[in-house]
Amino acid sequence: MKKKVALIAGVGGTCGANLAEMLLADASEGWQVIGLSRTRPELKVDIDHRPVDLLDPSQCETGLGDLSAVTHIFWTALLNGKTREEENQLNARMFVNFMDAALPRIDALEHVHVLEGVKQYGYDLGPYKTPCREDDPAGQPPYFYVDQHAYTLKCQQGADWGWSTTRPGAVCGYSYGGRINLMTVLAAYATIMKELGEPLYFPGDEATFNALTFATDVGLLNRMMVWASTDPRAANQAFNAANGDHFRWCHMWPAIAAMFDMPAGPVRTTRLTEFMADKGPLWQSIIEKHGLEKTELQKIAPWGYADTVFRRYWDNGISTVKANQFGFTEMIDSYQMMQRIFDEFRAQRVIP
Ligand SMILES: NC(=O)c1ccc[n+]([C@@H]2O[C@H](COP(=O)([O-])OP(=O)(O)OC[C@H]3O[C@@H](n4cnc5c(N)ncnc54)[C@H](OP(=O)(O)O)[C@@H]3O)[C@@H](O)[C@H]2O)c1
Numbered sequence: 001m002k003k004k005v006a007l008i009a010g011v012g013g014t015c016g017a018n019l020a021e022m023l024l025a026d027a028s029e030g031w032q033v034i035g036l037s038r039t040r041p042e043l044k045v046d047i048d049h050r051p052v053d054l055l056d057p058s059q060c061e062t063g064l065g066d067l068s069a070v071t072h073i074f075w076t077a078l079l080n081g082k083t084r085e086e087e088n089q090l091n092a093r094m095f096v097n098f099m100d101a102a103l104p105r106i107d108a109l110e111h112v113h114v115l116e117g118v119k120q121y122g123y124d125l126g127p128y129k130t131p132c133r134e135d136d137p138a139g140q141p142p143y144f145y146v147d148q149h150a151y152t153l154k155c156q157q158g159a160d161w162g163w164s165t166t167r168p169g170a171v172c173g174y175s176y177g178g179r180i181n182l183m184t185v186l187a188a189y190a191t192i193m194k195e196l197g198e199p200l201y202f203p204g205d206e207a208t209f210n211a212l213t214f215a216t217d218v219g220l221l222n223r224m225m226v227w228a229s230t231d232p233r234a235a236n237q238a239f240n241a242a243n244g245d246h247f248r249w250c251h252m253w254p255a256i257a258a259m260f261d262m263p264a265g266p267v268r269t270t271r272l273t274e275f276m277a278d279k280g281p282l283w284q285s286i287i288e289k290h291g292l293e294k295t296e297l298q299k300i301a302p303w304g305y306a307d308t309v310f311r312r313y314w315d316n317g318i319s320t321v322k323a324n325q326f327g328f329t330e331m332i333d334s335y336q337m338m339q340r341i342f343d344e345f346r347a348q349r350v351i352p
Contacts, residue, residue, distance in 0.1 A: 004031050004230075007070040007106075009054065009098055010077030011035025011047065014175035015115055015168075018218045019074060019225060021045050034070065036063075036098075037077070042176070054094045055079070060101035067105040072229050075114040075148070080179050084141070092147040099155050109161045111229040114152055116145040116167045116238070123169070123316055124308070130212075130317030134167070134238045149238075162235035164228035166221060169242055169318060170309065172341055173218025174348065177299045182215065182309060183341050187351045188301040189272065190260040192279055195286055199265030200257040202249060203275075204310025206267050209253070212315040214246045217332045217341075227328045239323040244331035246317060249310075255335055259342050272306040290352035300350065 006023055010016040016035070023031040024045040033047040040049050052063030054077060079094060081087030095114075103109070121132040122139015129136055138146050145165075152163050170182040178184070193200055202209050224241050228234040257264035276297060283297035320331075345351045 002030070003069070004029075004071050005034065005069045006031055006072045006074055007034045007036070007067060007102065008047075008074045008076060009036045010075070011043075011049065012037040012039060012041030012177075013076055013078060014171050014173055014178045014181055014218060015221065016074070016076035017041050017043055017175060018173050019076065019222045020047050022219065022222045023226070032069075034067070054098045055090065057097045057101070060097045064101055064105060067102055068107045070102075070106045071108055071110045073102065073106075073109065073112045074225060074229070075112070078179060084143070088142075088144040088147070091144040092151075095144075095148045096151055099151060103155060109159070111161055111235070112152055112156075112163045113225055113229045114145075114148055114163065114165045115225065116149075116165050117143075118167055118169050118240075118316070118318060119143040120145050120167050124312070127314035130315050131319040132240065132317065133319050134240055134322050162232075164234050164236065165238045166224050166228060166241040167238065167318075168216035168221050168240075169213075169316065170215050171218050171221055172215050172337060174341075174345065174350070176295065179302055180305045181302055182305075183338075183345070184301045184350075185272075185303070185306040185309075186256060186338075187342060187345050188283070188297060189306070190256065190262065191286060191351050192276070192282060192297075194260055194262045195282060199263040200253065200260065201265035201268035201270065202253050202310070203268065203270040203272055203306070204249070205269050205313060207313030208310055209249045209267050211313055212246050212248055212317055213312075214242050214316055214318055215334050215337065216242045217337045220330055220332050223330060224323060224328050228323075231327055233326050234328070237322075237326065239326070239328070240318045240320050241323070242318045242320050243334050243337060244320055245334050247334050252335070252338070256338060259339055272303045272310075276301075276303045286352065291349070292352065293349045295350060 035047045035049045053059045079090045172183045254264040
């Protein structure tokens with residue numbers, strides 16, 4: 001089998017870390033992984049990690065090292081900005097720094113996959129056209145994905161590599177210190193409420209409780225990213241990436257409460273950043289009581305993200321028909337996914 005070398009930018013994140021672990025889980029697939037991020041991630045697999053701040057062009061020049069054998073780039077890095085405008089500038093700049101420094105060092109590049117998301121369609125800005133399709137216009141004002149894509153096309157001119165992009169919704173899987181993670185938010189929130197002897201109130205608002213939404217299992221996303229990067233049918237295309245079903249929190253919420261063996265509460269609008277601010281010691285006592293892995297409450301779950309995701313009162317809907325027509329046919333039931341991921345968190349000893 002031909003050797004494939006993945007260069008994952010953002011290898012410590014929810015999407016990048018799980019991708020690295022998936023690529024290396026089966027040696028017969030023949031992947032090697034070089035990973036970039038500022039801090040060394042704790043992974044279940046050994047990768048060639050290179051610490052580099054991709055915002056700093058001089059670190060890109062000195063820190064990337066030998067990339068000559070890289071065949072596939074997976075861009076999964078993300079930097080939060082204080083405002084959307086700042087976030088756009090930072091992430092666009094980081095991508096240009098990376099591409100300018102990496103591409104000249106690679107001899108046999110086959111593919112560049114740039115991970116995007118449904119913010120492409122402005123799903124975070126207010127009601128948008130649902131279900132969103134890949135050929136829908138970008139949300140206004142656009143997110144940095146638009147600039148990153150334009151730069152990918154510019155770099156591709158005259159080159160013989162292909163590009164692809166996937167656009168997930170809330171990516172469901174484990175990460176520690178991630179900036180966006182629905183599943184660790186749900187797991188830590190339910191664990192705290194159970195310990196307090198409270199029902200599982202929905203912390204968002206009534207409209208969000210009743211609106212349609214959807215999720216993207218991280219394994220499905222990673223498999224789609226690899227498929228899009230290696231199947232010639234998918235070259236130079238963008239694909240929405242989701243489980244294939246939709247749900248409403250008002251229906252999912254009692255099911256999640258049952259997964260934690262606790263009663264579901266009604267809507268009780270709560271700012272989780274404020275509610276969780278003093279719950280660190282309680283989290284530590286839960287860890288000691290149940291012999292869990294040592295984690296910090298403020299790092300295991302991004303409460304700032306929780307305060308946005310439970311306040312999107314409009315419908316979220318996505319069409320995954322295009323990927324299906326091009327050959328990626330996997331679907332996942334979101335209820336079963338939630339149960340499986342909470343079971344994985346329990347097996348990892350991050351929740352009781
Ligand atoms: N997670 C989701 O639910 C979700 C949903 C839809 C779309 N997406 C999209 O998927 C992409 C990845 O998201 P994610 O949630 O996986 O991100 P994440 O968990 O926040 O991870 C981001 C990664 O980028 C690295 N990074 C940040 N700044 C860096 C810098 N200056 N230099 C080098 N590395 C840097 C981080 O490591 P260090 O901090 O150690 O540098 C980390 O490894 C983003 O485009 C995001 O919008 C995510």
